[in-house]
Amino acid sequence: MGVVVIDGSTVRSFVADEEQFKKSVEERFAALDLNNDGVLSRSELRKAFESMRLLESHFGVDVVTPQDELTSLYDSIFEKFDTDQSGSVDLEEFRSEMKKIVLAIADGLGSCPITMALDDGDDNFLKKAADLEASKLEKKAS
Secondary structure, X not given: OEEEEEOHHHHHHXXXXXXXXHHHHHXXXXXXXXXXXXXXXXXXXXXXXXXXXXOOEEOOEEXXXXXXXXXXXXXXXXXXXXXXXXXXXXXXXXXXXXXXXXXXXXXXXXXXXXXXXXXXXOOOHHHHHHHHHHHHHHHHHO
C-alpha cells in the first residue's frame, strides 16, 4: 500500500506530458479492448465503468440504483465517448474524452492537495500523474 499526494497542477502536468499521457491512455484502452478489435464496444466501456463502481456507491456505501437507470447512465457515457456516432469508441475518441475527464479532475482539485491511499497494483491516471511528478522531483534532486 502506498500513499500519494496530488493537486490540480500535478494532474495538469501529467496531461501536458503528451508522451506519458498518450502511453497511459493507450495502455488503458488496450486493457479495456477485451476482444482486441481496436475499438471499445458499448459493453466493454460499460464493464470498465462498472468496475470503478462510480454509480453503484456513494462515498463507499452501496446504493441501489434501478437497472434501467444504470443502463441509461451507461448509455449516455458511451454516447459521450462515441463522438462520431459509429457505435464504437476508437483510440482517438477515448483519448480525447479521457483528457477532458482528467483535466476536469484537475480543475476540481485546484490547488488543494489530496492524499490517496493506493494498493501496490493500482494503475490509474491519478497514480500515474503522481508517479510522473515524483520522477521529476527525483531528477531535480540528483
